[in-house]
Amino acid sequence: MTDELNELSPESEILKPEDAVPAYLNEMHPIGEDVDSDVEDDDMSCKVTVELLPDWLKPMEEEEVGVDELMSAGRINRRKTKEKPPKVKRGRGRPPKIRHGLSRSEFKKGLHADRTMKKKRVGSLMSRKRLSRKATSVPDPSLKAEVLPRTRQRVVRSSTSTPQSTKQVPDSPAGGTSAEFNSPPRLTRVSPPSIDTSRRSFVHSPSVKVGNVTQQIISTEPGKDVSELPLQLWLCPSLEPISPTQTQEILSQQTVGSPNFPEASLNGTMTVKESLTMTVKESLPLLSECEGCGCPFSAQKHGDTLCYRCRIKREKKRSPPNILCRKQRPQRYGKTENDIVPDGGDDDDEEYWRLKKRNRRMCQRCDACRRDTDCGKCDFCMDKPKFGGSNKKRQKCRLRQCKFQSKLQFRNGMKGVPTSSLSPIKKMIKSNKLLKIKKRGRPRKKKFKNDPWEEEEEDYEVSDNDEDDQELRSSEMNGSQVRKHGKWSYTFKEDEDDAAYVEDVVDANIEEDSVILDNERSVMASNEMYNTTSGLSSQGLYYNVSGMPLSSHLIGSAPICNSGAVAMGEVIGSVPMADEMSQNGFLQIEMVKVGSSPSHYREEQQNTQQMHIADPQQEHTPVITQIFSLAGPETESDRDPGLIELFTSLGQSVLPAHWVCVIAKGPVLQLLQCSKLSTMADTVVQIEKGFFYQVTVQNQPLLLMHSLYSRHPTCLEKVEHVVSLLLDLEALGVCQGYQNFQMCSPWEPKMCVRAALCDLLIPKDDEHCGKCSQPVEG
């Protein structure tokens, strides 16, 4: 093959190396310095002067292999930059004269471009993409002139390239970095003689492959319109982005084997002249009109009716999507619209990620995501200007926070409960946001005053005026209401299981804006809620009442039959039965004392319902926040199975209104009247081991001589006994004692005292017992 080429180009010897090799290449690598053995071995070598072309021809072949290997290893870049560039220098010099309208600089750029394309072949598709992006975004003015010729080359390429390659082709104006510029792997192939002096170049190029030769021959066809087509062709092979699977052979076939060059395809060397002639004679129309856009374009072969761009578009439509290399985007659960991965370019990617980022907190599937209306009650809603808020929080309505992807859920450490099953509100609950009806946010610095109650009240006042607090109040639904009443403060240190059930309840409450008490698994925290609980049979309640010395640890359950008027908001919550709780030992309840001193009792009766709501300053009852923990003190020996059983039974039964059953350390079972509207507000029935019971009124034990004891069995073993006793108590009132005129001066408030043996509990209609009606003087 090369021999014949040599024959065709007898003048090749005339060519001086200086002409054949670009000046800069010569400087880097003097001609003749490195003569490849392959060239010498070749028959052709004898015809080639040492000074002549073999120098830049030889390395080419050698380098081509090396480059391919490097390409396959993906290390070509490193090689180019770090290693000596002898082969590069040696390179494939191109006669400066042979440029076909290209200036020297343009010629160099052509080399450069060639190299770039080579690099692209090596690189991954992603890197290609980046390159193209780079090139498009920051066009190199110096390279701009080359865009056109290369585009034409692409026309040649596109017909044979795979979808992959075609996809890369469009915008790859050969990003020209210096590193890329240093590697001339393919430059040899585009041998200058092939263009200028027609056959000379490849005559001496044993490494020239059929396809290349053919192209070169075509391009060097004298007298023809070489200004355009040759340029396309001789740049084509090196510029063509070859897919990793596409071999040079294929390339050659594609180029040579085109209908226009049938003979060339058969024998690249033998039919060179003929093919050239054919090309000239028949040849393809150099310029055709694109059917797509109407623009003139260079037809590559017969039947080409579309310009490069139009053809690319068409191929793009046809190309199977799985061939295209696309970024793998993480699949987010629940994405619907956004699941569609754009096929487009980087712009699509950016758009995609932009939207993705925007919707990062939404799964689009859960109820919350589908909800399109704000509740107007949560803190976030209340923060919104449209709800009169100050727009400080700027968050989405709580009910619209995605159950799966909302950021809130991850903030809160709801351990044990799968976050995927938690709504933000639930999460909030788990993180004590709701159950912990304390003031949210950063706690103030503890200022210990003389009177801790003042601290509490002052704090409450402030919170009342605090806009945020109001938001919170209304926001956290029931919890907020609790908070609204301020005095109630409780905290759950709950176990996972409990967290789950509490959430459910609260969630239900929030959703329906009404209190739904799920047996013992509910959270009640306000008068409002309490009012809505009418008819509920039983809830487990944890309750602490002032003046109960034995109730340092209280936990219990008692039925509530709220048939009466308004409750006072004492009911703060219901939790599983005490036995469960005690067994788990995890519940920690922070509660408040609700007891009031007897002297205030009467006056407060009128406003009892609002004592926790309306005006905190009117609240004279000291409120103590305490933490009762079952985790520590109670032991197995403290439990009395009988009491527990009774306790459980009571919890499942209907007790007289506002009577609450609690179990305390001792163990003792206590029945408390929660409502201060009741005359039994300060009465406690305490059942101890063996079901013996004791009644206390305002911390004073009801004397055993009281008739009450005689009307009921000594042991309250059954629910009926307890209920009977409570009903009996409800018919009684508390003795008011007698006024002690002697103890105080006329201008001082008159104090009532009781007789030492006061009955304490008397019929409701009576004011005082017999003992107090006849006080003993002195």
Added chain:
DNA sequence: GCCAACGTTGGC
């Protein structure tokens, strides 16, 4: 580490 506050962005 939590969370209130707020800068910022995207949609309209």
Added chain:
DNA sequence: GCCAACGTTGGC
């Protein structure tokens, strides 16, 4: 330009 709300910051 306004609104919604995401993401970050800094105090605690």
